[in-house]
Amino acid sequence: MTSHAAFPFAHVPPHAGDPILSLMEAFQADPRPHKASLGIGIYMDDGGRLPCLESVRQAETRLAQDIQPRPYLPMEGLAAYRGAVQRLLFGADSEALQAGRIATVQTVGGTGALKLGADFLHRHFPAAGIWVSDPTWDNHHAIFGGAGVPVRTYPYYDASTGAVRFDAMLAALESLPPQSIVLLHASCHNPTGVDLSPAQWEQLIPVLQRRELLPFVDIAYQGFGAGLQDDAFAVRALAAAGLTFLVANSFSKNFSLYGERVGGLSVVCADRATADTVLGQLKSEVRGNYGTPPVHGARVVTQVLEDPELFALWTAETDAMRRRIRAMREQLHAVLHDTFGSRRSFAYLLTQRGMFSYTGLDPAQVDRLREDHGVYLIRSGRLCLTGLTTRNVAHVARCIAAVVER
Ligand code: LMR
Numbered sequence: 192m193t194s195h196a197a198f199p200f201a202h203v204p205p206h207a208g209d210p211i212l213s214l215m216e217a218f219q220a221d222p223r224p225h226k227a228s229l230g231i232g233i234y235m236d237d238g239g240r241l242p243c244l245e246s247v248r249q250a251e252t253r254l255a256q257d258i259q260p261r262p263y264l265p266m267e268g269l270a271a272y273r274g275a276v277q278r279l280l281f282g283a284d285s286e287a288l289q290a291g292r293i294a295t296v297q298t299v300g301g302t303g304a305l306k307l308g309a310d311f312l313h314r315h316f317p318a319a320g321i322w323v324s325d326p327t328w329d330n331h332h333a334i335f336g337g338a339g340v341p342v343r344t345y346p347y348y349d350a351s352t353g354a355v356r357f358d359a360m361l362a363a364l365e366s367l368p369p370q371s372i373v374l375l376h377a378s379c380h381n382p383t384g385v386d387l388s389p390a391q392w393e394q395l396i397p398v399l400q401r402r403e404l405l406p407f408v409d410i411a412y413q414g415f416g417a418g419l420q421d422d423a424f425a426v427r428a429l430a431a432a433g434l435t436f437l438v439a440n441s442f443s444k445n446f447s448l449y450g451e452r453v454g455g456l457s458v459v460c461a462d463r464a465t466a467d468t469v470l471g472q473l474k475s476e477v478r479g480n481y482g483t484p485p486v487h488g489a490r491v492v493t494q495v496l497e498d499p500e501l502f503a504l505w506t507a508e509t510d511a512m513r514r515r516i517r518a519m520r521e522q523l524h525a526v527l528h529d530t531f532g533s534r535r536s537f538a539y540l541l542t543q544r545g546m547f548s549y550t551g552l553d554p555a556q557v558d559r560l561r562e563d564h565g566v567y568l569i570r571s572g573r574l575c576l577t578g579l580t581t582r583n584v585a586h587v588a589r590c591i592a593a594v595v596e597r
Contacts, residue, residue, distance in 0.1 A: 210329050210569060218567045226565035227587050229578040232381065232546050234415075234444055234512055237580045242447050246505035250494035259490075263483045266474040268297020268455075272489040275496035276455040279419070280410070280426050280440055287430045291463035294470035296456050296477060297484045301411045301441025302330065304456035308407060308437045309338035310476050311458075311469075312372060321372040321407065322363070324348070326549075326571060328381045331374055331409075340372070348383045350551060353539040357391055361398055369403035377438075378422040379412035379545020382573035386416065386544055392425050396432045406436040414445045414509035415516060416544040430459055442492050444546070445509050451488025516546060519579040526588035535595070548574045556594045564590035 214230040228235075236242045267273065273295045281288045298304040312319060321335045324347035335342045346359035364373060380386050387395065399406055408426055416422045429436050435458075442453040456473065460466040477483065495501040524540040531537070540548055552560070552572040560566040566587055568574050579587060 210571075214567055214569065217561075221565055221567075223565040225583070225586065226567070227578050227583050228567050229574045229576075229587070230567040230569050232444065232575050232577075233449065234447060234516075234546065234577045235580075237515060237582075239578075239580050239583075241449075244447050244505065244508050246495045246501050246508055247446060247448065247491055249504070250491045250498075250501055253494060254490055261486050264297070264486055264489075266296075266477040266483055267470060268484045269486070269489045269493060271497060272297055272493045273455065275493050276440060277457065279413070279496060280423055280438060280455075280457060281430055282420075282423070282427055285427065285430055287459050292460045292466045293430075294458045294460060294466040294473060296470070296473045297489055298439070298454040298456050298477075299481065299484060300443055300452040301409065301439050301454040302334065303452065303481075304439035304441070304454045305331070305334045305407075305409065306338065307456050307473065307476050307480065308439060308458075309335045309340055310480065311473060312405075312407075312437075313339045314476070315472070316370060316372075316405075319370050319372055319405070321374055322367060323374040324360075324376065324380070326382055327374065327376075328409075335374075345373070347380075348385060348549065350549075353385065353542070353549075355385055355387060355391070357387070357394075361395065364395075364398050364404065365402060367402060367404060370405065371402075372405045372407050373399065374407050374409060375425065377408050377410035377413070377425045378416035379547070381409075381411065381545070382547050382569065382571055383549040384539075384543025384545055384547045385549070387425070389424055389428075392428050396428060396434065399429075400432060400434055406434060408436060408438045410438060411441040412444055412545045413440065414506075415513050415546060418513070419445075419506060419509055435460055442488070445512075446492060446495070446505070448488050448491065451491070452485065453488035453492050516576050519576045519584060520548070522581070522584045523576070523579060523588055526585050527591065530588065530592045531595075546575050546577050548576060550574050550591075552591070552595070559594045559597070560590055564593070566590045 211231050218228045277288050277293055277295050287293050298307055320341035322343050322345045323331050325344035332342050345363040346356040349356045378386055413419055413422045426438055438457045440455045443449045458469045460469055495505045520540045524537050527537040550572045554570045557568045557570050
């Protein structure tokens with residue numbers, strides 16, 4: 192006879208669902224033919240398909256011609272990959288890189304990088320809290336809160352103007368205790384699509400420095416805002432200013448390698464000796480979390496980043512993805528503008544950048560879009576442009592108009 196008395200799990204509450212991933216599951220289960228997935232941040236092509244990039248296909252083909260064993264990687268990941276990540280983020284001529292003062296580990300996607308960084312910071316700065324933008328990616332709250340780091344917000348998005356509340360943001364950061372952590376989006380802010388301008392970064396950096404705050408930069412959409420190099424502006428400006436900071440990067444979107452979970456965590460330190468010590472501690476966090484990272488995705492990304500021909504091809508592919516997102520912004524805007532005229536402005540679609548736009552639709556309108564029309568947005572009103580295609584954009588615009596006008 193079995194007994195379940197010791198661990199009945201009776202007190203375990205049901206999972207409330209994840210605002211993004213549960214929505215994706217609901218979309219997949221929806222049988223309606225005209226459904227549109229504008230929820231999760233996944234880049235789809237104009238045929239509504241998840242692309243396999245040509246640069247990735249060629250890298251995989253090369254790897255397949257000389258199939259290698261799959262050893263355990265070192266805890267910090269593949270050495271060539273870690274170097275390639277550093278060059279992509281910081282630039283090959285970066286002083287911090289050349290001085291050896293950046294500790295980089297391969298991580299299980301960008302999410303894994305954030306979690307690893309959160310665990311590392313909580314262990315070594317147990318009193319430090321993190322301030323995230325209001326609003327931010329929902330999972331930032333879960334990751335840092337789950338690691339025991341208290342999460343609070345700083346003002347960011349102004350719903351009335353569609354711009355950044357930059358003065359309020361600066362004032363809030365000015366009032367934080369030293370050794371507070373500040374989560375910053377390098378580009379393509381998730382969920383609003385509203386970024387700081389280079390001039391605003393230049394104003395922000397001295398505040399971070401003077402107040403002894405620790406920036407933690409999330410860069411998950413490099414290439415989708417203004418280009419691979421321009422989207423790294425904030426990372427490079429922070430490094431050039433001599434700050435100590437963390438960067439979590441992801442290749443899920445710009446390589447279309449979601450399921451391979453390829454990311455990195457870099458910690459920019461004051462000097463090489465500190466970076467070496469930090470690297471040791473990051474390895475210890477990796478060991479205690481999942482042992483060592485997976486090998487295949489990192490090999491693919493390294494092939495592309497290290498080979499000039501494949502790198503040029505990948506750059507062209509990220510450029511094309513960015514142009515398609517831009518075209519969808521323009522087409523959605525054009526139909527909504529024709530429908531509403533001066534009654535309502537959708538100009539934000541043209542100024543926001545990256546995969547996401549904050550539409551201003553309220554949760555009830557988002558629910559009606561999903562229930563009545565099969566058009567899926569996050570309940571915050573975040574719309575992912577890459578679920579739009581030249582075939583469905585006018586239809587989606589009419590659905591949005593229908594719920595807004597009701
Ligand atoms: C998103 O914001 O939709 C993406 O980053 C996917 C995810 O894991 O939430």
